[in-house]
Amino acid sequence: MPTRPGLLDCIERYFAAAPLPDARIESVGGLDVPIGDPVWPYPARPRAGGGPVTADDVRAAVTLQEESALPPALEWVPECSPDTAAAARGAGLTVEELPLLVAVDPVELLLPAGVRLYVVGADDPQLPHYQRVAATAFATPGGAADVGDVPLDSSAEARARTAVLRERIAVGRTVMMVAVENGRPVAVGSHQPVDIDGNEVSEVVGVATLPRLRGRGLGAGMASALAAHATETADMVFLAAGDDDVARIYERVGFARLATTAVADLRPPC
Template identity: 75%
Template sequence: MPTRPGPLECIERYFATAPLSEARIERAGALDVPIADPAWPYPARPRRDGDPVSAEDVRTAIALQQEAGLPAALEWISECSPEVAAVARTAGMTVEALPLLVADDPVDLVLPAGVRLFLVGADDPELPHYQQLAVLAFTHPGGPADVHEVPNDTSAEAAARTAVLRERIADGRTVMMVAIEDGTPVAVGSHQPIDVDGTEVSEIVGVATLPRLRGRGLGAGVASALAAHARETADMVFLAAGDDDVARVYERIGFAHVATAGIAELRPVG
């Protein structure tokens, strides 16, 4: 009887499968480099069961990404590819280590009074606003920002990102939720289900709260609702937390810390 894959194996398979329907995969030594629409890029990743990654592999991947107009980015699971952090730094990239957590025994959370949670439809006219709320939240990770500071990005790049997101929501590849208070979006988040060898796995991504409203349990409530929705059909739900403090919040709502996700980006010049 075949053994059930462990959580790290499931996550590795998830990331290997995620870009296949919308990207071609170039090889850079021991790295797979998805070449996709710049509006929805995928990072390079170590090939499953491949050789150790070298700094030359990373440089080759960066060149392929830059040639395709994609951000130079690399992601991996540290416990599966422990050599990558050092070689990424050698290739001139900045490296972060993020807690990787799996939904273990999620608890039901109640959002603050007056806050309602909605599934976002593909034709929702406010979708660009929800996306920009996330941009604001991740741009101001530690400081206050007024609700009126949510940017209104009318660039072609922003429009392209919204168009891709609408397609993904319509196809069920992205499930997005928004928390509304007094008619105003105050928190958002998504999960992205994928069939991995006949097993559904979903990653929770982009959980973001307006900076001035942090500390009210909005992000935890959205993440808990996303996990509950995903677990209706998925065998495993996981996420990468922004730091150890955020990871502890997720642990309080039923996630278990299982590993570390490595993320590398090219250092800006100057």
């Protein structure tokens, strides 16, 4: 396995390459700002070799994002760009740092009895319902909501997101899994492979379990299955955990802490 600096460089190259099929890249000071479809946005990131990021760079990037109907957002690895947090805060953004983990020895976990796991096809008619599982889970992180508590989003924007997701699944840029119990989706997750100079790297994203079913090992089982699927072809698999408690769950399925990832947006500070 590469050294720690090699792993972080690989992750940085992944994030630089991921938007390229979907967006043009605008350079703003020390930042690269992907400009593409608002239904599948990418955050601005420090540019390799671009020098320190300043608060003026962040302000200019936010202005460009807003003018392009994109959510103002910035993401970086603090170990690689240590001055960016101060620049983001200086520009009025709220900064959150999250554990960054890499799969080193994936552990196969069994799902609870009665739960079956499927790889989602691009033509699956239930795809909007799987997206609603994620929406329910992320909207009620500490509650006891069921999927029926969040109405199915039938807006034009939601249909566009589903269409983009179908396209990504069809071409292999997103691999999505769904856990089903008694015929109903209860957990979802994805990994997103990117080719970097002939080597595949994939990020595990969007692992979500319905709040009423948490504590049964569904999230860990989903992460385990995604890591196993990704490592069949990927040379490296990584993820960002929502907090230290979630990071410990991922450590149980063979991920190890590598560094941190930072995200910044215009949310008011907690």
